[in-house]
Amino acid sequence: MELKRIFLVALVVVLALGLGWVTFLWHPEAGRTPAHRELALAEAPRGGDFVLDSNRGPVALKDLRGHLVDTLPHGTSPQRTVQILRNLLETRDDV
Numbered sequence: 001m002e003l004k005r006i007f008l009v010a011l012v013v014v015l016a017l018g019l020g021w022v023t024f025l026w027h028p029e030a031g032r033t034p035a036h037r038e039l040a041l042a043e044a045p046r047g048g049d050f051v052l053d054s055n056r057g058p059v060a061l062k063d064l065r066g067h068l069v070d071t072l073p074h075g076t077s078p079q080r081t082v083q084i085l086r087n088l089l090e091t092r093d094d095v
Contacts, residue, residue, distance in 0.1 A: 050061040
């Protein structure tokens with residue numbers, strides 16, 4: 001029984017020392033391997049004229065500036081639409 005206790009105490013001490021070393025002393029070198037190199041990110045998309053074709057002809061986004069545009073899925077109830085709009089107005093300062 002005493003041997004088990006000594007083994008468990010030694011195991012806890014070794015694990016605590018290992019955890020302390022990993023937490024405070026281990027500093028892996030970034031860029032040392034291909035897996036650690038920084039990823040090249042794509043350029044952010046640029047905005048511009050956005051035109052969709054509709055059954056009434058082309059619709060440009062610039063023509064709708066200042067208007068409320070419904071982008072909710074078809075079948076959204078009027079009550080849900082009002083709730084979404086209220087949430088938007090409460091959370092946004094520039095709307």
